[in-house]
Amino acid sequence: MLDASDIRLLMLHFLAQSPAHGYELIKSVEELSKGEYSPSPGIIYPNLTLLEETDAISVVDAQASRKAYSLNKAGSEILAESSEQIASLIQRLSSMAVLVNNRNIPDVEKSIHNLRSALNLRLSQENISQASLDKVIAAMNEAAEKIASS
Known part of the structure; x- marks a missing residue:
């Protein structure tokens, strides 16, 4: 459905709105598609690690039992450069929500x-x-x- 780079952009998009845990990012993507697509933890968590290693995001509180992440300057720059691609991804996932509604008629x-x-x-x-x-x-x-x- 989405490749790793798409997932990373979506995670940055959601983190630009507010800090979040990996599970919350999964739920944000799932909600956007009305449950039609839910990224697995196996794709979310390695990509969070990659984004953290590239300084696009950072851990809000390293001492917390669950890591919440926030967007860094590098992440904001990636978002700015990828606005059209992010809009396309959001449109794709949103259209899945329409599909769910129409398929349930x-x-x-x-x-x-x-x-x-x-x-x-x-x-x-x-x-x-x-x-x-x-x-x-x-x-x-x-x-x-x-x-x-x-």
Whole structure:
């Protein structure tokens, strides 16, 4: 979904708003996408360490049991240089939130379920002929085109 450099920019973006712990940064990204994307601790914490090592962020209180980070001058400079990329990332994650809302419309949910059920039922049969597979593929491609152009 997002690569490490995207995650770092998002973390800097959120840290520009207020100091935060790694878990709070995960939740901020998750909230932006309405739960559709949640970065793992395995990507967040190593990137926090990298940002700290490059002096983009610093630990607020080294004695605290949980490290909270704040933005440094170098981090602010990275943000200023990357404003368009950050806007694009935020737009991408926000559009996922719209997707969640629209996908939860009852008639849309029912249609997705019906298509998935029909496809699974058909593809779970043994010895499907190539002609049948061709029809299934053509039907899915046609549906995709109609949806895209609607």
